[in-house]
Amino acid sequence: MLRHMMRRLVLFQGQHQQPTFRALRGTKMKTPRHSPGLALSIWTLSSKPRDFSQPNSSWSPEMRKVYDHYNALCATDPENESEKSPWMKLPSYNRSIKYATGGIHLSKLIQAEARLFTRNVKEQGATFEYVVFINKEEKSCVCVFQSGRLLEGAPGHVHGGAIATMIDTVTGTLAGFLSGPIMTANLNIDYRSPMPLGSVVLIHCVLDRIERRKTYITCKVTSADESKLYTEATALFVSISVGHLFGSRS
Numbered sequence: 001m002l003r004h005m006m007r008r009l010v011l012f013q014g015q016h017q018q019p020t021f022r023a024l025r026g027t028k029m030k031t032p033r034h035s036p037g038l039a040l041s042i043w044t045l046s047s048k049p050r051d052f053s054q055p056n057s058s059w060s061p062e063m064r065k066v067y068d069h070y071n072a073l074c075a076t077d078p079e080n081e082s083e084k085s086p087w088m089k090l091p092s093y094n095r096s097i098k099y100a101t102g103g104i105h106l107s108k109l110i111q112a113e114a115r116l117f118t119r120n121v122k123e124q125g126a127t128f129e130y131v132v133f134i135n136k137e138e139k140s141c142v143c144v145f146q147s148g149r150l151l152e153g154a155p156g157h158v159h160g161g162a163i164a165t166m167i168d169t170v171t172g173t174l175a176g177f178l179s180g181p182i183m184t185a186n187l188n189i190d191y192r193s194p195m196p197l198g199s200v201v202l203i204h205c206v207l208d209r210i211e212r213r214k215t216y217i218t219c220k221v222t223s224a225d226e227s228k229l230y231t232e233a234t235a236l237f238v239s240i241s242v243g244h245l246f247g248s249r250s
């Protein structure tokens with residue numbers, strides 16, 4: 001059964017442009033039953049996975065302003081509808097397998113309690129609030145990131161590991177979008193100036209090059225107005241078969 005499902009997932013290699021339910025189409029699976037006594041969140045009952053990158057009340061006015069700016073870039077010009085914007089906003093689920101399949105079914109079967117590190121705290125605004133916008137033509141992306149109070153490292157500033165987490169996540173999202181299933185092989189980070197806790201920053205990533213199975217991404221983290229440089233990074237991602245995650249190299 002697992003092998004059968006993995007074969008369906010492999011169909012997704014290099015097809016991440018539009019997350020869809022394609023892999024599961026035609027697959028009949030039972031919807032899990034919930035006992036009435038269980039405390040359930042609204043999205044558990046929903047057939048659609050929750051997109052965590054939607055605006056919420058924890059977002060500062062600055063976060064909202066920058067989000068609105070990039071979101072507007074994604075819209076098609078009503079006076080020139082034939083020309084699609086190169087920008088698109090990526091949805092963000094609390095399991096990356098929901099991204100790959102566009103659905104929730106496999107994530108209920110494979111380590112059902114597992115959750116994406118950056119989306120595993122339910123309190124809005126406490127940790128990682130972020131949204132990723134991809135520019136398909138430029139092979140680049142921008143992530144708008146607001147750090148929460150639980151990410152403190154040096155007093156009043158964001159923990160370097162939390163910054164590394166976001167850089168890995170955003171460079172990995174771009175590499176996955178461009179190259180299909182990947183894993184981080186190497187991440188180099190230069191911390192240039194301390195990032196104030198609670199601030200809104202931009203994580204700019206661009207494709208450097210692709211060599212065989214290797215996808216190289218460069219990254220800069222700046223203040224929202226881009227006047228201050230906080231961090232620079234380079235990342236190498238290696239394309240994998242889905243079997244790699246389950247101990248098989250084929």
Ligand SMILES: CCCCCCCCCCCC(=O)SCCNC(=O)CCNC(=O)[C@H](O)C(C)(C)COP(=O)(O)OP(=O)(O)OC[C@H]1O[C@@H](n2cnc3c(N)ncnc32)[C@H](O)[C@@H]1OP(=O)(O)O
Nearest residue numbers: 096099168169172173176183184185186212213214238240
């Ligand atoms: C989107 C969803 C939204 C969801 C958003 C979430 C996105 C989050 C993304 C986060 C992703 C992670 O953190 S992943 C977790 C952290 N990473 C890991 O645990 C990876 C552990 N390492 C491995 O599994 C392996 O070492 C691999 C897969 C990286 C490579 O193994 P392999 O498949 O056997 O490949 P191998 O032959 O060794 O190497 C292939 C080529 O890469 C080169 N290479 C390999 N490793 C390195 C290296 N460290 N530095 C330089 N070069 C390297 C080799 O020289 C070779 O070059 P040549 O001979 O071709 O020239």
